Amino acid sequence: MSDLERGPDAGAGRSEGDADDRADRAVEDAVLEVEALEKRFGGIVAVDGASFAVERGSITGLIGPNGAGKSTTFNCIAGVHRPNGGRVVFDGEEITGEEPHQVANRGLVRTFQIARELPEMTVLENMMLAPKGQRGESLWRSVLPYFREEVLDQERELRERAWETLEFFEIDHLAEEYAKNLSGGQRKLLELARALQTDPEMLMLDEPMAGVNPTLEKKLLEHVHQLREQGYSFLIVEHDMDVIMNNCERVIVMHQGAVLDEGAPAEIKSNEQVIEAYLGGEV
Amino acid sequence: MSGADPDGDPETETAEVPGDEEPDDSEEPSAVIRPEWRSDLLLVAKVVLATYVGFFVVGVLSGAGVNATVGTIQSITFFGAIFALGALALNLHWGYTGMFNIGIAGFMAIGAYTLSIAVASPDGSPAGFGLPIPVGIVLGTIAAGLAGLVLVIPTLRVRADYFAIVTLGFSEIVRLSVQSRSLREIGDTAYGTGGGQGIRATPVDSVVGWLFDQPIVGDVGGVLIVLGETVGIASSVLERGIYTLVLILFVVAFYVLLTRIAHSPFGRVLKAIREDELAAKSLGKRTDRAKIAAFALGCALMGLVGTLWMGSRTHISPDNFMPLITFYVFVALIVGGAGSNTGSVIGGFAFAAFIFEGPRFVRTMVRANLGTDFPRTAHGAFAELGAGDPSALIGYVLYQQADEVRYIVLGVVLIVLMIKRPDGLLGHRKEIAAGVDLSRRGPVADGGRPAVGSDDRAGTESETDDPAATNGGDRDE
Ligand SMILES: Nc1ncnc2c1ncn2[C@@H]1O[C@H](COP(=O)(O)OP(=O)(O)O)[C@@H](O)[C@H]1O
Ligand SMILES: [Mg+2]
Numbered sequence: 001m002s003d004l005e006r007g008p009d010a011g012a013g014r015s016e017g018d019a020d021d022r023a024d025r026a027v028e029d030a031v032l033e034v035e036a037l038e039k040r041f042g043g044i045v046a047v048d049g050a051s052f053a054v055e056r057g058s059i060t061g062l063i064g065p066n067g068a069g070k071s072t073t074f075n076c077i078a079g080v081h082r083p084n085g086g087r088v089v090f091d092g093e094e095i096t097g098e099e100p101h102q103v104a105n106r107g108l109v110r111t112f113q114i115a116r117e118l119p120e121m122t123v124l125e126n127m128m129l130a131p132k133g134q135r136g137e138s139l140w141r142s143v144l145p146y147f148r149e150e151v152l153d154q155e156r157e158l159r160e161r162a163w164e165t166l167e168f169f170e171i172d173h174l175a176e177e178y179a180k181n182l183s184g185g186q187r188k189l190l191e192l193a194r195a196l197q198t199d200p201e202m203l204m205l206d207e208p209m210a211g212v213n214p215t216l217e218k219k220l221l222e223h224v225h226q227l228r229e230q231g232y233s234f235l236i237v238e239h240d241m242d243v244i245m246n247n248c249e250r251v252i253v254m255h256q257g258a259v260l261d262e263g264a265p266a267e268i269k270s271n272e273q274v275i276e277a278y279l280g281g282e283v
Numbered sequence: 284m285s286g287a288d289p290d291g292d293p294e295t296e297t298a299e300v301p302g303d304e305e306p307d308d309s310e311e312p313s314a315v316i317r318p319e320w321r322s323d324l325l326l327v328a329k330v331v332l333a334t335y336v337g338f339f340v341v342g343v344l345s346g347a348g349v350n351a352t353v354g355t356i357q358s359i360t361f362f363g364a365i366f367a368l369g370a371l372a373l374n375l376h377w378g379y380t381g382m383f384n385i386g387i388a389g390f391m392a393i394g395a396y397t398l399s400i401a402v403a404s405p406d407g408s409p410a411g412f413g414l415p416i417p418v419g420i421v422l423g424t425i426a427a428g429l430a431g432l433v434l435v436i437p438t439l440r441v442r443a444d445y446f447a448i449v450t451l452g453f454s455e456i457v458r459l460s461v462q463s464r465s466l467r468e469i470g471d472t473a474y475g476t477g478g479g480q481g482i483r484a485t486p487v488d489s490v491v492g493w494l495f496d497q498p499i500v501g502d503v504g505g506v507l508i509v510l511g512e513t514v515g516i517a518s519s520v521l522e523r524g525i526y527t528l529v530l531i532l533f534v535v536a537f538y539v540l541l542t543r544i545a546h547s548p549f550g551r552v553l554k555a556i557r558e559d560e561l562a563a564k565s566l567g568k569r570t571d572r573a574k575i576a577a578f579a580l581g582c583a584l585m586g587l588v589g590t591l592w593m594g595s596r597t598h599i600s601p602d603n604f605m606p607l608i609t610f611y612v613f614v615a616l617i618v619g620g621a622g623s624n625t626g627s628v629i630g631g632f633a634f635a636a637f638i639f640e641g642p643r644f645v646r647t648m649v650r651a652n653l654g655t656d657f658p659r660t661a662h663g664a665f666a667e668l669g670a671g672d673p674s675a676l677i678g679y680v681l682y683q684q685a686d687e688v689r690y691i692v693l694g695v696v697l698i699v700l701m702i703k704r705p706d707g708l709l710g711h712r713k714e715i716a717a718g719v720d721l722s723r724r725g726p727v728a729d730g731g732r733p734a735v736g737s738d739d740r741a742g743t744e745s746e747t748d749d750p751a752a753t754n755g756g757d758r759d760e
Contacts, residue, residue, distance in 0.1 A: 078565060080561065080565075099564070100561070100564040100565050101564045101565075101566075101567045101568055101569050101570070104564070104565055104566055104567035105567040109565070109566065109567070110565060112562075112565075116559050116561065116562035116565075117559075117562075118554070118555050118558035118559055118562060118563075119558060119559075120554075120557075120558055121551075121554055121555065121558055121716070122713070122715060122721075124715070124717075124721045125551060125554070125715060125716055125717065125721075128548075128551060128716075128717055128721065129551050129552065129555050129563065129566060129568070130566045130567075132567055134548040135548075136547045136548035136549055136718060137548045137549050137552055137568070137569075137573070138549065139544070139549050139573075139576045139577070139580065141549075142543065142544060142547030142548060142549040142550065142718075143540060143543045143544060143547070148543070148547075148718070151547060151548065151718055152718045152719055154548075155548070155717060155718040155719045156719055159717075159719060159721055162721070163723060172723075175721075175723070176721075176722070178713075194566065195566070197566075198566055198567055
């Protein structure tokens with residue numbers, strides 16, 4: 001998958017972070033658990049024994065300097081990359097090494113650091129693609145007369161849902177626009193809206209605020225909070241410390257492929273290692 | 284890119300198909316989503332009729348004669364149907380799924396050879412199974428589909444350009460295999476491909492003879508033949524015309540099938556694969572399964588086209604399946620517009636008329652007016668030109684080199700198309716992949732449409748170099 005985003009910073013090496021002192025901060029009801037995850041690209045160790053957990057129903061932040069391995073961690077969890085070591089457990093079941101579509105169908109859906117809208121499809125088509133369990137995704141059902149009626153009924157239901165979600169994200173005025181004509185921020189919104197159409201249990205958002213203007217960013221965060229109240233869990237990669245500190249219950253700090261620290265934002269803020277990692281690396 | 288909007292009507296631009304049809308003000312605001320059967324049919328009919336009239340007028344005025352002109356029109360229609368079928372099948376692969384299959388000739392070969400071996404007489408050389416033609420056609424279709432299945436499963440993860448090479452290699456392997464001496468007669472059996480000599484079998488277009496034996500159809504056909512002969516059209520032209528009609532029925536069937544696919548969740552997944560396969564996977568779509576199904580189906584259809592085309596000859600041989608055939612089908616689809624089924628049909632027809640048959644028609648006209656006594660070499664032609672006779676050069680190029688002129692026309696058309704209309708005649712159309720109209724809440728008054736007031740936003744925040752947005756107004760009528 002060479003077409004994935006990659007951090008400009010190729011810094012990698014052994015991590016000095018150790019996990020023992022985090023045991024007491026373990027989450028109570030983990031929806032996602034990552035244990036000793038490892039991913040190498042040739043000589044580069046992108047993820048180097050990262051372990052963390054995400055509390056069910058929480059907004060958890062994942063921070064770290066460029067090249068810390070955050071996106072690679074996402075890719076390993078979501079099945080884009082097969083990790084070289086470690087375990088991923090979602091909802092009590094091991095999903096290590098599963099295909100992206102299998103992970104998504106379990107209810108763990110992610111967005112990408114660089115939005116992957118479907119450019120030559122309209123916003124509505126993007127939205128209609130996402131829902132799970134579409135009967136018409138089978139070739140035969142989509143063409144044979146009797147089954148096609150069922151398919152069309154389902155299409156009508158999905159259309160309603162698509163419009164509702166677009167309204168929720170206030171991009172319904174763009175519904176019939178090609179996705180490629182959207183601005184960067186609108187694409188990010190579309191990607192999130194589209195991910196929601198799959199009825200996920202948990203969302204992993206990779207820098208959802210990147211390229212989003214402040215107004216839109218505020219809106220996006222509002223949506224995230226609203227959705228959290230509805231029971232979704234979030235793992236969000238974000239660079240902006242203020243955003244993380246103000247919106248997340250828990251924060252995981254990655255540095256050089258390993259987890260440096262995790263805990264409440266206030267605790268994280270006072271960790272000297274974290275400060276150093278941030279000052280040392282690019283923020 | 285000009286700032287001026289040629290439509291002069293930005294209000295409706297996003298909501299409407301940039302199209303030639305009048306604003307759809309019927310009961311349902313369904314213009315965006317519904318396959319526009321009515322207007323598309325009209326469009327195809329317009330293109331076909333205009334071409335017929337053009338060729339007829341030019342043919343008769345140039346003195347080529349009614350028979351030759353009608354013969355050309357029948358050929359155009361025959362090849363138009365063939366290339367429309369090919370382009371429709373390819374559109375499923377390339378236009379929809381983004382699978383760059385340049386092995387079309389190979390799948391056609393599998394279809395046609397399977398048909399021939401199934402149908403050929405048991406005591407022919409090589410021998411066949413003597414099965415009825417319809418059975419042979421079905422077997423040929425299935426065989427090509429299975430070949431597609433076998434080819435696509437191991438190559439699912441291969442990058443698009445490598446996949447293209449694999450398909451091209453495959454089609455050449457098929458051609459060279461049927462040509463090979465060792466398959467001429469397989470083992471000790473009398474069955475085989477006939478090697479370089481090919482295989483002889485009852486042609487598929489013998490269906491015309493069968494039709495003439497049927498009660499009502501046969502009578503109508505008989506009357507047509509008599510009528511044709513009175514205006515100077517040979518009965519063989521009309522008989523071939525009847526087979527062409529059968530092909531047109533297949534075009535309709537392909538079109539209906541593929542349009543259904545295009546407007547279904549399955550078609551949506553295919554389109555998403557074309558746009559960004561990883562994004563589709565990350566939404567839980569089983570893209571591998573969809574690709575396998577789409578590829579195998581498209582290959583089966585290509586096999587069917589092979590049986591209908593090459594199977595209409597009494598004899599097929601490996602030379603009928605050169606990669607050039609694949610290239611022709613691609614040009615047909617590019618002309619019409621990849622991604623659009625209606626475009627595939629129009630592209631197939633336009634390709635057949637103006638690129639494939641056009642130069643031959645010119646040749647016919649040259650013969651009718653200037654005779655056939657032209658120099659055989661360029662040297663001779665220029666020598667006579669030097670001696671003050673320009674018709675020698677004209678005759679040399681247009682008569683002796685008519686087939687080569689085809690490639691020149693083809694090249695020029697491709698270049699002009701790439702510059703003027705890179706999406707083909709219809710490729711820039713918004714054809715929405717959904718089974719139902721997606722506009723707001725279905726049948727709601729136009730006020731409920733979300734398009735109004737959206738354009739200022741979309742216009743400022745997006746690049747409007749989208750050809751759909753800027754070229755909407757200058758479409759062909
Ligand atoms: N597909 C890839 N191939 C090779 N190296 C990669 C690939 N993806 C990421 N990397 C490398 O892995 C490291 C971690 O990158 P990434 O996970 O993108 O960091 P982050 O998202 O935290 O900025 C970087 O050094 C990056 O260059
Ligand atoms: Mg990243």
